[in-house]
Amino acid sequence: MREPGATQAPGIPAAHGRGDGSVVQIEDLHKSFGSLEVLKGIDLAIARGEKLAIIGPSGSGKSTLLRCVNYLEVPTRGHVYLEGELVGERLVNGQYIRMSDRELASQRRHVGMIFQSFYLWPHLTARENVAIAPEKVFGLSRNAALELADALLAKVGLAEKRDVFPERLSGGQQQRVAIARALAQEPKVILFDEPTSALDPELVGEVLKVIEQLAREGRSMMLVTHEIRFAQNVADRVIFMDHGVIIEQGPPSEVIRRPGHERTRAFLKQLLADSQ
Amino acid sequence: MFAAALLGGAIVSIQIMLGALGIAIVVGLFMALLATTRIGPLRLLVSLYVEVFRNVPALTQLFIIYFGLAQVGLRLQPIPAAIIGLGLGGGALLTEVFRAGIQALHHGQREAAVAVGMTPVMAIRYIILPQAWRIVLPPLGNYSISLLKETSVASAIAAPEIMFYARQLVTRSFETPLVYSLTALLYLAMCLPIGRLVARLERRSRAWQ
């Protein structure tokens, strides 16, 4: 049990014990890059099937928080748990030791991540981008992997683009392929790191539509985004972060419509003003 | 001790390097200018020169100049032969470097300078030369280091540089590992500082891009 301290808004229940049905649990997470402390003590639990939106100004640590969940960033202090299991480290005789590459890889396969810049692999077609992990990492046969890829590409609306290379796809199409690629992992939770921020405005909608569909299917998600209206529609809970701490959290009707905190209000006003 | 002989050789190595560097720069610049003309046969000549001298080993080039020319009546001393041989080879390499430098400055720069109202002379002095310097210095620096190492080959035509003395010392003293280790250290001591300097210049030149 954690005491609600200065790092959390009062009245919010503290992080639960592990293995209580939450899919992701973040405990007193701190992350510093050199002398710069980016995360200053985050406590957070995401329930299975919950859709969590994370909003906040740039530099607030949102991306870093996400990247700690799949251990792309190594926490300076604190721990992350995936369905009760410690992420990236193991507890050995009271000491936390970093996992081996192989253990880490097998853990990461259960966490899907969508990057702002898509990061599709340019030397593979859309189909191959989605199929390669199932084949080479999860152990499916080549045919089974390709079938899976085709099904997922159809699901995101890109069946006819399966043999196209990423350089010939629009940003929105690339991001949808990236989503298909993440879905192939059958992930326990999907992490979206500003999935539409790098897209031309007219392409944002097609990606949001896919994410919305996934939300309706009941997938657990952590979604860092600037699309406030989208967050409002899709999220079960919204978190406002600033300077490495959670300022406010709650259902979208509260945090976005009637923000309690001064800073939240200022941020939302700024964002809406910018988008006019 | 060994050190004295090796250091004496080092001085000759540096002499050869500086001499060859001078020739390489002059020849390279000349050839680069020829390469930018519109005269086909001249450009072909440059290509021929560059391709031949870059695809034949330095040792072979030195042997042709030292032993080969002697056969047809032109007898050169080892050090001048080494300077000419290495210089001509280096010229082929530097031709490409200078040509890239000239072309990099060719287009917008001169027009921009003229548009701003500079005379051609001012343009050369304030815009082109400083930038040319920055483009050309790092590869020149790197070339100097490899040239210094190349001078070791001159030992095969009896130029009294480091390796020449090293081999003599070994024959006389049989202290093979020691002598060659000292030789290696000597080259290290000469090349590493130049390398650091070049790296620093490279970083500064990149800061300007």
Add this chain to the structure above:
Amino acid sequence: MIEFFQIFFDKLPQWWPEMQTAAARTLLLTTYAFILAIVFGLALALAKLSRSAMLRQMASVYIEIMRSIPTLVVLFIIYFGIVPLGITLNAVTAGSIGLGIHAAAYVAEIFRSGIEAIHRGQREAALSVGMTPRQTLRHIVLPQATAIMLPPLINMLVIVLKDTSICSLISAPEIMLRAKDLASTYFRPMHLYVLAGAMYFAMAWPLSLVARLWGRQLGRGRPTF
């Protein structure tokens, strides 16, 4: 002048068989050395990119030292210098090893910059899909990096080929040694060294061309976002 060429055509039939064998020896030496350079160079590059600070440091030190010492010195150390340790190598072995471990330092840098040219994001995407670093290297990085690294690697091959000439100084059977031999027998250094030069040119030039054309084609290629 004409006399010069006359002698050439006159004596060539006598010189050619031996020079041809010597050329084959040169190619053999080149092959051995280059293979060693690739294998060792790759190991060095991976060491330099590894998470272990000790490996990184050792690789860096080795590379920096090798790049500051002439090939000739490395060769002499390998051939002559380890005799007191009780190991005697024949000239071809010493030549291959010497050239190989020297070139490896340069090859390592080629590998390293090729691998680093692949955008970090692609590697992160591979890790988040559940690939280990080794799988990432194998399926994502190397397939793309190979194309980038091929031109500079071919240039390195040409350099090793030219460096085999230095092995004549440890009496390894290759072109320059044979040329020197014939030059003193026939008193015609000019002809024989020019012939040697021509043979090197014939072997090296096609490779240089391939490297240049390939490099130019890649320059127009797509970015590795």
